[in-house]
Each structure stands twice: as C-alpha cells, then as structure tokens.
Amino acid sequence: MISGRRFRTWAKFALGFLCTGLLGSCNGDGSSRTTTIQSPVLEAPARVSAAGTDLLVSDYGGQAVVVMGKDDLGIRLRIPVQGRPTGVAQAAGLLVIGNRDDGSVSVYSPRGVFSHYLGSGPGEFQQPNDLAVDEGSGLVYVVDTRAKAIKVYNLTDGTAAGTVGGGSLFQPTALALDPLDGEILVSDFGDGVTPARVSIFTAAGVFDRAIPAANGPFSTPQGLYADLAGRIFLVDALSGEVLVFDGAGSLLKVLGGIGTGNGELFYPLDVLLDEGSQDLFVTDNRNGRLAVFRGGGVIP
Amino acid sequence: MKTLGTFCLFAALAVLALTAYPPSPAQALIAAHLDYNGCDTCHDLHGGPALFGGLLDDVTREATCLGCHGPLGIATEAAVHNPNRRDPDRFDYITCMECHNPHDNQPNVLLGTNIRLIGIEFDYNASPPEPQTLATIREENGGLGPIRNVVFEVRSGAVTDFHRADRQGICAICHASTNENEHGLTFLQGATCTNGLGCHPHSFQFLPPGRR
Numbered sequence: 234m235i236s237g238r239r240f241r242t243w244a245k246f247a248l249g250f251l252c253t254g255l256l257g258s259c260n261g262d263g264s265s266r267t268t269t270i271q272s273p274v275l276e277a278p279a280r281v282s283a284a285g286t287d288l289l290v291s292d293y294g295g296q297a298v299v300v301m302g303k304d305d306l307g308i309r310l311r312i313p314v315q316g317r318p319t320g321v322a323q324a325a326g327l328l329v330i331g332n333r334d335d336g337s338v339s340v341y342s343p344r345g346v347f348s349h350y351l352g353s354g355p356g357e358f359q360q361p362n363d364l365a366v367d368e369g370s371g372l373v374y375v376v377d378t379r380a381k382a383i384k385v386y387n388l389t390d391g392t393a394a395g396t397v398g399g400g401s402l403f404q405p406t407a408l409a410l411d412p413l414d415g416e417i418l419v420s421d422f423g424d425g426v427t428p429a430r431v432s433i434f435t436a437a438g439v440f441d442r443a444i445p446a447a448n449g450p451f452s453t454p455q456g457l458y459a460d461l462a463g464r465i466f467l468v469d470a471l472s473g474e475v476l477v478f479d480g481a482g483s484l485l486k487v488l489g490g491i492g493t494g495n496g497e498l499f500y501p502l503d504v505l506l507d508e509g510s511q512d513l514f515v516t517d518n519r520n521g522r523l524a525v526f527r528g529g530g531v532i533p
Numbered sequence: 534m535k536t537l538g539t540f541c542l543f544a545a546l547a548v549l550a551l552t553a554y555p556p557s558p559a560q561a562l563i564a565a566h567l568d569y570n571g572c573d574t575c576h577d578l579h580g581g582p583a584l585f586g587g588l589l590d591d592v593t594r595e596a597t598c599l600g601c602h603g604p605l606g607i608a609t610e611a612a613v614h615n616p617n618r619r620d621p622d623r624f625d626y627i628t629c630m631e632c633h634n635p636h637d638n639q640p641n642v643l644l645g646t647n648i649r650l651i652g653i654e655f656d657y658n659a660s661p662p663e664p665q666t667l668a669t670i671r672e673e674n675g676g677l678g679p680i681r682n683v684v685f686e687v688r689s690g691a692v693t694d695f696h697r698a699d700r701q702g703i704c705a706i707c708h709a710s711t712n713e714n715e716h717g718l719t720f721l722q723g724a725t726c727t728n729g730l731g732c733h734p735h736s737f738q739f740l741p742p743g744r745r
Contacts, residue, residue: 279604293604294613319605333605334737362605378607404607422607453600471600491596493620499592500599518604519595520619 274308275299278516278523280363280407280456280503284323288505288514290523291318291330298330303507303514306523320364320375327388329373331361338364338375340391351375351386352393358384363407363456363503367415374417376405383408383419385438397438403427407503411459416441418465420454429454431467444482451476456503456516464533466504468515473498475515475526477533485533488526489515498524506532566635575635591621591628598629612739625673631657632670632703641668642682642701648693651685651703673707681706704739 277294287309290299298321300310316334323329326343335355340348351357351373359379366373372394373386381404383397397417398405404422411418415436423429429452430443444465451469458466463480473491475498478484489498499519506513511528526532575589575597589597601608611629618626634654638647652668658680665680672678685703686694696702733739 277604317604378605406605406607422601453606455605470603470606471596473596491593493592493622499619500596500603502605519599 275521275523277518277521278502279318279518280320281505281514281516281523282320282322282365283505283507288523289321289323289328290516291321293317293319293333293518294521298328301523303510303512306525319361322364322366322373324366324368324388325371329364329366329388331358331364331375333361336361338373338386340388349391351391352384362405365408365410367410369415374408374410376408376419378404378406381405383417383434395438397434398432398440401432401434401440405432406454407456409457409459412461413459413463416459418457418459420457420467422453428452431457431465442482444478446482450484450487455501458504458506460506461508466506466513468498468501468504470500470502470518473501475501475504475513488513488531489524493520496524496526591626594630595621595628598633598635602629610738627671627673631673639666639668641684641686643684645684645686647683647685648687652683653680656680670703670706678707704733 275290275292275295277292278290278299279293280291282289283303284300286303288301288303290301291314292299294317296314296317298312298314298318299308300312301308314330314332316332319331319333320338321328321330327348328341328345329338329351330341331338332355336358337355338351338358338361340351342348358375358377360377361375362378363376364373366388371388373388374397375384375386377384381402382399383402383405385394385397386392387394398419402419402421403424405419406422407420409418410416417434417436417438419432419434421430421432428448430445430449431454432443433441435441451467451472451474453469453471455468455470457468460466464485465478465480467476467478468474469476471491473489475488476484477486477488489496489501491497491499493499497520498515498517500517501515501524502518503516504513505515507528511532513526513528513532515524515526517524575594598611600606602611604610614627620626621628631653633650634652635650636654638649639652639654641647641652647668651670653665653670655662655664656669658671668683668685669680670683672681682701683703683706684694684697684699684701694702695704697705700706
C-alpha cells in the first residue's frame with residue numbers, strides 16, 4: 234500500500250525522470266524554471282553521482298535526494314527520503330538510494346515506484362555509507378562501514394552476490410569503480426596502525442594495492458572518483474581538500490582547503506568529475522552547498 | 534656545594550611542578566584519540582600562538598571532530614546542534630568544544646565522575662578564558678550563554694544521566710526553557726522530559742521522529 238504522501242512524492246519523481254532524462258531541464262511541477270542554489274536549499278549534502286546531464290545529490294541533513302543540473306546547478310527535483318540518505322546512483326533506469334537510519338538500500342523503478350531492497354531490507358547493513366553500480370555486470374557495491382566490508386548485490390532483483398574486502402578493510406567509508414578496468418577503490422580510515430588509505434581491489438574482488446603505500450597526505454578519506462584519464466580524485470573531510478592522484482598513486486594536485494569561503498570546503502564528503510567539461514563537483518557538507526571547480530586549468 | 538644546591542633547587546621545582554599541575558593533556562587523551570593523529574591534529578606545534586597550546590582555529594577544530602564524528606564518519610555521530618549555522622566563527626554557532634573536553638573529564642558538581650569528554654576545560658566567555666575545575670558546559674540561548682555545572686554520568690543501572698530533575702543533565706542545561714520550542718510549555722512548568730531518549734535516541738543524533 235502506498236500512502237498518499239508517498240504516491241505524490243513518487244509521482245513527482247517519475248515526472249522528474251521524464252524531465253531530466255527525456256525532456257531536458259524542468260522542475261517537478263513540469264515547468265521550465267530552475268532554481269539557483271542558495272543555502273539552506275541543501276542542508277548537509279553527502280554523496281553525489283551522475284545521471285545524464287544531471288547530478289544526484291543525497292542531502293543527508295535535508296533527508297532528500299536532490300536532482301540538480303550539471304550546467305547551472307539548478308534544482309530539478311527534490312525527492313524526500315524517510316531517513317538520512319547516503320549513497321545514491323542511477324543505472325539501467327533504476328534509482329538506488331542508501332538509508333543510514335534503517336540500514337537499507339532501496340531500488341526504485343523508472344516510474345518512481347519502489348521496486349525492492351538489496352538483501353533482506355532494513356537492517357541488511359549496519360552502516361550503508363556509500364554505493365556504486367556497475368552497469369555492465371548489473372552489480373551494486375555497498376560500503377558497510379561497521380561491517381568492514383563491501384557487500385555486492387544484483388541490481389535487478391536485490392539478491393546477494395558476495396562480498397569484497399573482508400579482512401582487508403579497517404574502517405571503509407566510500408567507494409568508486411574504475412571505468413577503465415573495473416577496479417574497486419575503497420576509502421579506508423585505517424585503524425591507527427595501518428594508516429588511512431585507498432584500498433584497490435581487482436574487478437574480481439582481490440586486494441591489489443593501496444594508495445599511498447605508507448603514510449599519506451590525508452587522514453579522513455571519504456568519497457572518491459576514478460576518471461577516464463586514470464586519475465583518482467579523493468576528498469579528505471578533515472582538511473577540506475580534494476586530492477588528485479595518478480594511477481600509480483603520485484599526488485598531482487590539491488584543490489580546495491578548509492574554510493567557509495568561496496573555493497573552501499568544510500567537511501566535504503564526495504567528489505564527481507564531469508568527463509566532458511572537466512568540472513569537478515564536491516559535496517560541501519557543513520557549508521551546505523555543492524561546490525564546483527570548473528575545468529580549464531584547476532585540474533592537472 | 535653550589536652544584537648540589539642547584540640540583541636540590543631544580544629537584545624541588547620539579548616535584549612542585551608534578552604535584553601542582555594535572556597530567557599533561559596528551560597523557561589524558563582517550564585511546565581512540567591518541568591513536569588518531571597525535572597532538573598536531575589540534576595543536577599548531579610550530580609557530581602557533583602560545584596561548585592555549587597553539588590550538589587551531591574554530592573551523593579546523595570543528596572539522597577535526599567531524600572527521601570521525603560527522604555524517605558518514607566512523608565513530609558515534611555528533612548530534613545536530615547547528616542546523617542553520619554554517620560558520621563556527623559565528624558567535625551563535627555551538628562548537629563541539631563548548632560541551633566536550635577533548636582531553637579528559639573534570640569531576641562534576643556532585644563529586645561524581647562525568648563520562649569522559651563531557652565538560653569544557655575553559656570558560657571561553659572570559660578573556661582570557663578561565664580554567665574550569667568542575668565539569669561545566671555553556672548554556673546556549675541564541676548567543677553566548679553563561680557557564681553552568683553539568684552532571685553526565687552513568688547511574689548504577691547503566692542508565693546515562695541525560696535528563697535530571699535538577700536540570701543539570703546534559704540535555705536540560707540548554708533544553709529547559711523557552712528555547713525548546715516544541716516542548717516549551719512543558720518545560721516552563723518545571724517538568725523534565727519524561728521519555729528522554731525514547732524520543733531523542735543517541736543513535737539518531739538525538740533527533741526526534743520526523744527529523745531522522
């Protein structure tokens with residue numbers, strides 16, 4: 234049974250899918266207006282992912298998933314969530330949302346109708362911190378921070394398909410999939426003896442290497458992104474920085490820095506690169522905004 | 534003889550120093566924090582201001598706490614106390630350190646032992662900040678509030694003293710008057726929250742239903 238509130242929510246969501254995916258930019262009410270981002274439109278954004286010409290941003294504090302245009306950052310749609318959303322992704326026409334409060338990951342159909350949970354539903358995850366979808370294999374990878382593992386599921390029916398990282402991860406917080414070779418990159422705080430690092434697993438789930446190999450220039454790694462040029466973008470929440478590494482783990486550039494001013498970040502949690510424009514989007518959690526580093530020189 | 538006298542003088546001073554001052558903050562850090570990044574996580578060891586151990590600025594200190602205790606972090610998530618405040622430099626932003634001592638506890642006013650890390654070390658309203666010998670926190674009421682004693686300890690039944698009838702519980706210090714909008718009338722009548730953590734559970738950052 235779908236309540237009236239939930240039906241209205243998803244009716245708007247379905248309209249948003251049409252608008253953003255098929256008809257171009259428009260608001261949830263079908264108009265062509267866009268909204269300029271002004272705090273507190275985003276209360277405390279957490280994760281960001283791409284959805285065609287749009288962005289999907291989980292507003293952890295605002296308890297919503299916000300659809301924003303990549304070009305103008307206009308709000309296309311705001312989808313309320315019952316709880317604090319974590320990871321969010323769109324793949325094969327399906328929307329996948331993690332929920333911190335009930336420990337679930339939900340999958341919604343292109344019409345915006347709840348389809349199924351990953352696994353057994355609420356309580357499946359102790360702390361579903363982030364997720365990513367491999368469209369090729371149809372697998373969803375979920376970071377369960379407290380379980381210290383990456384749990385893998387089939388997107389279409391939510392059945393479990395294994396785990397990655399058991400025994401190799403200490404306090405994982407976020408992950409990304411390398412589009413070049415399918416490697417699985419996992420941010421890990423370490424455990425006090427093993428320093429914070431990015432652990433890299435093969436597509437088959439076998440631990441391969443870590444960046445950096447020893448103490449690195451970050452301590453609180455969160456969201457990360459691997460681009461088509463082989464670079465790795467990583468946010469360090471404490472320092473408010475976006476670190477750019479090459480595939481071998483050499484630091485190429487540092488963007489941002491802690492603060493509340495323009496170009497500064499206060500507890501950033503995720504990063505996304507638009508491969509076409511080379512614009513870099515960062516969820517600036519405590520500043521309540523999505524920060525954009527436009528391409529053209531700022532990125533090596 | 535002169536050398537011996539000098540030695541005795543230094544020895545006496547050393548004993549005096551060890552007995553007159555509490556353990557150094559580094560010794561008092563809880564294990565999880567000691568294992569984290571060390572002193573320079575919060576202290577500028579080289580070239581920083583000498584006062585207060587060369588602490589970093591408000592934003593950096595706040596980010597240091599949030600690094601683990603913020604959303605999607607690896608430790609107990611901090612309660613949302615600044616939903617519409619963005620800048621820790623603002624006077625009405627409640628920083629973590631206005632309630633939490635990053636080093637260790639002070640005894641509370643009832644001569645019990647507060648749960649670790651609750652209670653500030655200094656009254657930052659004073660200039661220069663005044664050391665606090667008992668556990669206190671700032672009473673926030675839309676601006677710089679006064680400093681009040683706070684009791685936050687585990688009772689015999691392992692229940693935590695969040696709310697107390699004497700209004701010295703960690704929540705009631707601030708949420709006991711008109712600034713608790715949703716329950717203002719109840720609190721004005723002198724009652725304390727009867728359901729306490731049933732409505733505002735620790736595991737949900739103390740957020741009530743509908744705000745989770």
